[in-house]
Amino acid sequence: MNPQEILKAHLCKTINLTEEEFNYVFSHFKPKRFKKGEKIITEGDIVHDEYFVLSGCLKTYYINDNQKMFILQFAMCTWWASDYDALYNGARAIINLDCITDTEVLCLSDVDREKLCTEFDQIAYFFRWRSNRGYVASQKRLLSFMNNDAKYRYEELLSMYPQLYNLVPKHLIAAYLGVSRETLSRLYNE
Amino acid sequence: MNPQEILKAHLCKTINLTEEEFNYVFSHFKPKRFKKGEKIITEGDIVHDEYFVLSGCLKTYYINDNQKMFILQFAMCTWWASDYDALYNGARAIINLDCITDTEVLCLSDVDREKLCTEFDQIAYFFRWRSNRGYVASQKRLLSFMNNDAKYRYEELLSMYPQLYNLVPKHLIAAYLGVSRETLSRLYNE
Numbered sequence: 001m002n003p004q005e006i007l008k009a010h011l012c013k014t015i016n017l018t019e020e021e022f023n024y025v026f027s028h029f030k031p032k033r034f035k036k037g038e039k040i041i042t043e044g045d046i047v048h049d050e051y052f053v054l055s056g057c058l059k060t061y062y063i064n065d066n067q068k069m070f071i072l073q074f075a076m077c078t079w080w081a082s083d084y085d086a087l088y089n090g091a092r093a094i095i096n097l098d099c100i101t102d103t104e105v106l107c108l109s110d111v112d113r114e115k116l117c118t119e120f121d122q123i124a125y126f127f128r129w130r131s132n133r134g135y136v137a138s139q140k141r142l143l144s145f146m147n148n149d150a151k152y153r154y155e156e157l158l159s160m161y162p163q164l165y166n167l168v169p170k171h172l173i174a175a176y177l178g179v180s181r182e183t184l185s186r187l188y189n190e
Numbered sequence: 191m192n193p194q195e196i197l198k199a200h201l202c203k204t205i206n207l208t209e210e211e212f213n214y215v216f217s218h219f220k221p222k223r224f225k226k227g228e229k230i231i232t233e234g235d236i237v238h239d240e241y242f243v244l245s246g247c248l249k250t251y252y253i254n255d256n257q258k259m260f261i262l263q264f265a266m267c268t269w270w271a272s273d274y275d276a277l278y279n280g281a282r283a284i285i286n287l288d289c290i291t292d293t294e295v296l297c298l299s300d301v302d303r304e305k306l307c308t309e310f311d312q313i314a315y316f317f318r319w320r321s322n323r324g325y326v327a328s329q330k331r332l333l334s335f336m337n338n339d340a341k342y343r344y345e346e347l348l349s350m351y352p353q354l355y356n357l358v359p360k361h362l363i364a365a366y367l368g369v370s371r372e373t374l375s376r377l378y379n380e
Binding site: 062064068070072084085088089117118121124125127128131132133134135136138139140141142143145146147178 | 260318324326328337
């Protein structure tokens with residue numbers, strides 16, 4: 001599928017847009033390509049855009065004072081990523097966004113999203129639905145983090161997203177689970 | 191302030207409604223009073239409503255197979271609470287919602303929220319904004335959970351919400367931080 005078809009299929013799972021409406025909406029998205037390892041958002045940035053992934057894989061992560069990395073999110077095809085606190089609230093970015101693999105995205109600015117939400121009730125509905133989903137997923141992950149051990153969370157992650165197994169290096173999966181690489185290796189071998 | 195004034199002040203921080211519009215919106219909220227300890231949502235329930243707190247304090251929590259309690263959220267005056275996975279997605283509740291103190295709420299059904307969102311762009315905007323905020327807060331809490339020890343998270347919680355100190359028993363604050371009551375007592379005495 002081309003970028004237009006991927007976005008259209010994604011939106012039309014939730015809302016109805018005519019061909020003409022979709023084409024107008026699509027004209028606000030800017031295609032971009034990034035290389036493996038390239039940084040899209042760096043801690044301290046002002047953030048204007050969010051990114052809809054077409055191919056490849058992104059990660060959002062935080063580096064603490066001891067240089068330990070915590071991964072908040074992976075983002076694969078049809079996932080969205082940004083520093084949403086910075087994007088919504090005009091705060092400086094506290095997280096980083098970069099590319100685990102070569103990645104193709106569609107980039108939507110905060111200004112254009114709000115414009116489209118004003119112009120189309122269906123688009124406003126889509127973004128409300130998306131935020132609701134993100135909130136629920138985030139609460140579930142928090143609960144799993146509090147309640148389950150790393151082995152359980154590792155199996156949960158790979159059963160939900162089996163494609164991560166091949167796409168994402170093991171030390172990054174460890175940083176997502178909040179365990180050391182050694183602990184993760186032990187889980188692999190059990 | 192009476193219930194009407196509390197909700198109006200809350201909505202009008204984010205959106206503009208005329209007196210007439212607000213009165214119409216308000217007519218969809220049902221006032222309810224619950225006693226300390228009373229259950230509003232029980233695991234397994236079908237959930238139709240969300241709750242806007244006017245006075246008192248609620249908690250949402252999960253009980254695992256070993257009967258250990260994990261608190262997802264406290265909800266005080268002007269906070270919203272429900273099992274949002276159950277509410278948005280029609281799933282059975284996996285969490286519980288009950289009253290830490292006698293509590294007064296305004297209850298809004300899923301059907302009425304969607305009706306109001308269709309009737310007023312401003313209300314749709316409000317709920318999108320609220321979900322965005324919830325998502326960002328949830329991501330921050332997850333990050334804090336991964337990155338900070340219990341002492342740091344305890345101080346962070348009480349500096350953000352000093353009123354919790356008097357409103358919420360210490361064993362519930364421990365269940366929110368994901369530590370034992372004994373660990374929390376030690377932090378108190380340090």
